[in-house]
Amino acid sequence: MNTIKEHLQQKVNHLKDGRALIYEHTEGEVSRRYLIMSGEKIHDETFEYFIRKCCNLSILSSEVFLKKANQNKYRFKTEMPVHCEFSLDGIKKLLNNLSSGTELNGPDTLILKVRKSENILTDSSAEARILEFMSNVDQADGVLLYGLLLDDSLEETADIMLINTDEIIRSRFFNPKLLEFTGVTGIDLLQGKFQLHSFYSEIDQRYHWAFVMDDGDENKTPLVRIESECLTGHVFGSLLCDCGDQLAQGLKQVAEYGRGALVYLRQEGRGIGLKAKLEAYYLQQVHGMDTVDANLAVGMPEDARDYVIGCQILNHLGFDKLKLMTNNPAKITGITQYGVEVEEQVAHIIPPHEHNKKYLETKKTRMGHKI
Numbered sequence: 001m002n003t004i005k006e007h008l009q010q011k012v013n014h015l016k017d018g019r020a021l022i023y024e025h026t027e028g029e030v031s032r033r034y035l036i037m038s039g040e041k042i043h044d045e046t047f048e049y050f051i052r053k054c055c056n057l058s059i060l061s062s063e064v065f066l067k068k069a070n071q072n073k074y075r076f077k078t079e080m081p082v083h084c085e086f087s088l089d090g091i092k093k094l095l096n097n098l099s100s101g102t103e104l105n106g107p108d109t110l111i112l113k114v115r116k117s118e119n120i121l122t123d124s125s126a127e128a129r130i131l132e133f134m135s136n137v138d139q140a141d142g143v144l145l146y147g148l149l150l151d152d153s154l155e156e157t158a159d160i161m162l163i164n165t166d167e168i169i170r171s172r173f174f175n176p177k178l179l180e181f182t183g184v185t186g187i188d189l190l191q192g193k194f195q196l197h198s199f200y201s202e203i204d205q206r207y208h209w210a211f212v213m214d215d216g217d218e219n220k221t222p223l224v225r226i227e228s229e230c231l232t233g234h235v236f237g238s239l240l241c242d243c244g245d246q247l248a249q250g251l252k253q254v255a256e257y258g259r260g261a262l263v264y265l266r267q268e269g270r271g272i273g274l275k276a277k278l279e280a281y282y283l284q285q286v287h288g289m290d291t292v293d294a295n296l297a298v299g300m301p302e303d304a305r306d307y308v309i310g311c312q313i314l315n316h317l318g319f320d321k322l323k324l325m326t327n328n329p330a331k332i333t334g335i336t337q338y339g340v341e342v343e344e345q346v347a348h349i350i351p352p353h354e355h356n357k358k359y360l361e362t363k364k365t366r367m368g369h370k371i
Helices: 003-016 044-053 063-068 088-100 126-138 165-174 231-235 243-257 274-287 291-297 308-317 329-336 357-367
Strands: 020-027 030-038 054-062 079-084 108-115 143-149 160-164 179-189 192-201 206-214 223-228 259-265 321-325 341-346
Touching: 003 020, 003 030, 003 126, 003 160, 003 165, 020 044, 020 126, 020 165, 030 044, 030 126, 044 054, 044 088, 044 143, 054 063, 054 088, 054 126, 063 108, 079 088, 088 108, 088 143, 108 126, 126 143, 126 165, 160 165, 165 308, 179 206, 179 308, 192 243, 192 308, 206 243, 206 308, 223 243, 231 243, 243 259, 243 321, 259 308, 274 291, 308 329, 321 329, 329 341
Parallel strands: 020 160, 054 108, 223 259, 223 321, 321 341
Antiparallel strands: 020 030, 030 143, 054 143, 079 108, 179 192, 192 206, 206 259
């Protein structure tokens, strides 16, 4: 098993064993910590601990779970009061009634919070992130108890494990629902005959592709180039960057090696999009900025790319260990964080010319590219 998935699965199992997770949720400049318990196994010690350490105790569910349980009057709202007896037995009965679709009743009131599955990637609330974690790793649409943690000093113990937003986002790699394989066809390119695999990602709602070469030699570690979209360089042949040459050279090296892929991700302008990229171009040309300063000046990161979709495609192709064709150490970090093993970094150097010399120098001096 992928070691990162194994680590995240341990945290899911921790919840399902009746123990607690502390989730540190950061949104903007505000950071809050929540104590989370699964509705599947609640016992006295953990429940009493929950009561002592938390406020705003609530029930959290996806609308998918409520639909399966025929709790239709609850699933169409985001927050609503539900009735129960506020005790361990009362909470157990409440969760059982939620699951079975029966009426909820009792002298006390809790808040039931519902998040829609189709919004799980765009909803940045703590509730959406908590449900997403369970869905990504365990494919579970269950019920969780959670509350705002009053004690900021609590640390990880045998009974409590910590999780943060970065880990939850990283767990998207393990959710098979987020990437759809949409077909394959042969394609003849100048560099050789490839199999073109097409994918649709729910994460960014775009199509992505992999140009795959397979000479049948399974003893070869696949050679992979992850190429991010560059309309100006790849399509129109802009001389301001080396992207067009990198694309052609990447396909050529994969074809000559015989086994591997060029994965083409729709991450225009290092992930900042075409509009912002062209605004950054203007600042470079008129004000003499380099690419890093220009991106920052238009309110964007110097590099906004994420490689979760590329790693999902590699996983689909069965490439869990590979030789990565890149000069960018951040790209290696970007894919190894999802558990993909880079056996070797293969240089991908394009000789500079008068138009892109400054661009390549910026890559080297400010972004750490090995060129």
